Amino acid sequence: MSKCEIVKTIDLSSIKGGVISISKVSEPYGKGSDTIASIGISLKGDINDPDWKVHLPLSNIDDVCEALQAVKNS
Numbered sequence: 001m002s003k004c005e006i007v008k009t010i011d012l013s014s015i016k017g018g019v020i021s022i023s024k025v026s027e028p029y030g031k032g033s034d035t036i037a038s039i040g041i042s043l044k045g046d047i048n049d050p051d052w053k054v055h056l057p058l059s060n061i062d063d064v065c066e067a068l069q070a071v072k073n074s
Contacts, residue, residue, distance in 0.1 A: 002025060004024075005025075006021055012042075015043050018042060020039065034058070036057055037055070037058060038054070
C-alpha cells in the first residue's frame, strides 16, 4: 500500500491561495515499487487534490534540481 508523507508546502507566489506541496511517496505504483518524490501544484490551496503533479524517482532529483537552477539563472 502506498504511503504519502508531505515534507513541505510552499506558497505559490503567482496565485493567491495557491500552494506547492513536496511529498515522499513509498510504493506509489504497488508493492515493491521504488519510492518517489511528488511535487503538487494546487491553484486552490488543496494539498490533497493538486491541479498538477509530477513524480520523480529519487535518483533523478539532483539532476532535476540542477536543471531548475539553470532555468532560474538563465
